[in-house]
Amino acid sequence: MENILVLLHVDEAGALPKSAMETVAAGLELSAKVNAALAIGIIGADVNEAAKSVAGTGARLLAVSGPEFGQPRYATDAAAAEALCAKAGATVVLAPAGSRFNRVLPGVAHRLKGAIDTHISGIEATGALTVTRWFYRQRIEAQLQRTARPWLLLLEPGVAPAWQGDAAAANVEAVQVAVPGIRTEVKGIRAPQLDEQTIRPDAKLLFVAGAGWTKKQADGETHVPQAETLIQGFLRATGASLGSSKSLVDQAADQQSVLRFMSHLNQVGQTGATPRHPKGLSTCCHGEEPHVVGWRFITERRAVNLDPNCGWARGKADVLYVADAFEVVEKLNAIMQSRNAAASGS
Numbered sequence: 569m570e571n572i573l574v575l576l577h578v579d580e581a582g583a584l585p586k587s588a589m590e591t592v593a594a595g596l597e598l599s600a601k602v603n604a605a606l607a608i609g610i611i612g613a614d615v616n617e618a619a620k621s622v623a624g625t626g627a628r629l630l631a632v633s634g635p636e637f638g639q640p641r642y643a644t645d646a647a648a649a650e651a652l653c654a655k656a657g658a659t660v661v662l663a664p665a666g667s668r669f670n671r672v673l674p675g676v677a678h679r680l681k682g683a684i685d686t687h688i689s690g691i692e693a694t695g696a697l698t699v700t701r702w703f704y705r706q707r708i709e710a711q712l713q714r715t716a717r718p719w720l721l722l723l724e725p726g727v728a729p730a731w732q733g734d735a736a737a738a739n740v741e742a743v744q745v746a747v748p749g750i751r752t753e754v755k756g757i758r759a760p761q762l763d764e765q766t767i768r769p770d771a772k773l774l775f776v777a778g779a780g781w782t783k784k785q786a787d788g789e790t791h792v793p794q795a796e797t798l799i800q801g802f803l804r805a806t807g808a809s810l811g812s813s814k815s816l817v818d819q820a821a822d823q824q825s826v827l828r829f830m831s832h833l834n835q836v837g838q839t840g841a842t843p844r845h846p847k848g849l850s851t852c853c854h855g856e857e858p859h860v861v862g863w864r865f866i867t868e869r870r871a872v873n874l875d876p877n878c879g880w881a882r883g884k885a886d887v888l889y890v891a892d893a894f895e896v897v898e899k900l901n902a903i904m905q906s907r908n909a910a911a912s913g914s
C-alpha cells in the first residue's frame with residue numbers, strides 16, 4: 569500500500585506556482601488510482617495562503633515554515649523535505665522539477681535510503697507503479713518501476729493539467745525541524761529586465777528563429793540589425809517566447825554576425841530545449857532537430873521559409889508559408905502594434 573506525499577515550496581510571493589498545481593493534480597490522480605492516502609507538504613517562510621489554495625483537495629496538509637525556510641538553501645530545504653517525508657510516512661514523493669528541488673531532493677532520497685528519478689514525464693498505475701521519463705534529451709522514452717521506497721519523483725512541467733479549486737480553510741499540521749547550521753544567505757537576485765527576458769515558459773507562442781535571419785538576402789547583403797529589430801518587436805507585441813536553432817546560436821563562437829539577445833539557452837532541439845507552448849512559429853529555419861525534436865510538444869505549428877522544398881518545415885509544420893520572413897514579421901508587427909494601440913486607447 570503506497571502513501572503519497574506531494575512536496576511543494578512556495579514562490580517569492582508565498583503562493584504555489586503552476587508547476588506545483590500540476591504536481592498536486594498528478595498526486596490526486598495517482599492516489600485515486602492506487603487507492604492510497606495523499607498528503608501535501610509545503611515549505612516556505614509563510615505557507616498559510618498556499619495551504620488554503622490546496623485545502624480543497626481534501627489531502628492531509630503538512631508544513632515546515634518559518635523565516636529560515638523562505639530562501640532556497642540546500643541545508644534548510646533538505647532538512648525540511650526530509651522531515652515532511654518522514655512525517656507523512658511517504659513511500660512515493662512527487663515534487664515539481666525546478667532549480668530548488670532538483671538540487672536538493674537527490675540528497676534527501678539518499679538520507680531516507682530511498683531512490684529518486686528525475687525528468688518524469690508521466691505516471692501510470694496499472695498494476696505496479698510505473699513512471700515514464702526521457703533519456704538522451706527527448707529521443708528515448710523509458711518506463712521505470714522500482715521496489716526501493718521512498719521513491720522520489722521530480723515531475724517535468726506539463727505532466728498534468730494544473731489543479732484548480734477554490735481556496736478553503738486549511739487545517740495545517742506544522743512539522744518541527746531543528747534548523748541546521750546556516751552558512752548561505754541570498755542577498756538579492758540579479759535578473760534581466762522583463763523585456764530582455766526572452767525565454768517565457770508560460771507564453772502562448774514559441775517563436776523559433778533560424779540562421780536564415782543572418783544570411784545574405786535577395787540583395788546580396790545581410791540585415792542583422794533589421795532582424796534584431798523585427799524579432800524584438802515581435803516578442804514585445806506578442807509576449808512570445810524565443811527559441812533558436814543551433815546554427816544561429818553557434819554563430820557567436822564562429823565570430824559571425826549574431827542576434828545579441830540570443831544565447832544557447834534559447835536553443836531548441838535534440839541538444840537544446842523542448843518547451844511546451846500551445847502554438848509555434850518557426851522562421852528562417854531549416855533544421856531537422858528544431859522541427860522534429862525542438863517543438864514536438866507544441867500543439868499547433870507553423871513555419872515561414874523562402875524555400876518551398878524545405879522538407880523539415882513542410883513535413884513537420886501544420887502550415888508552411890512560403891514567404892520572406894523579414895516581410896512577414898514586419899507586416900505582423902505593424903498589425904499588432906496598431907491593435908495594441910487601439911486596445912490601450914492611445
Ligand SMILES: Cc1cc2nc3c(=O)[nH]c(=O)nc-3n(C[C@H](O)[C@H](O)[C@H](O)COP(=O)(O)OP(=O)(O)OC[C@H]3O[C@@H](n4cnc5c(N)ncnc54)[C@H](O)[C@@H]3O)c2cc1C
Nearest residue numbers: 778779780813814815837838839840852854855857874893
Ligand atoms: C548531433 C547533432 C545535434 C544537433 N542538435 C540540434 C539542436 O538541438 N537544435 C538545432 O536547431 N539544431 C541542431 N543540430 C543542427 C541541425 O541539424 C541544423 O544544422 C540546424 O538546425 C540548421 O539551422 P537553421 O535551420 O537555423 O539554419 P540553415 O540550415 O542555414 O537554414 C536557414 C533557413 O533560412 C531560410 N531563409 C533564409 N532567409 C529567409 C527569409 N528571408 N525568409 C524566410 N526564410 C529564410 C532558408 O531557406 C533556410 O531554410 C544538430 C546537429 C547534430 C549533428
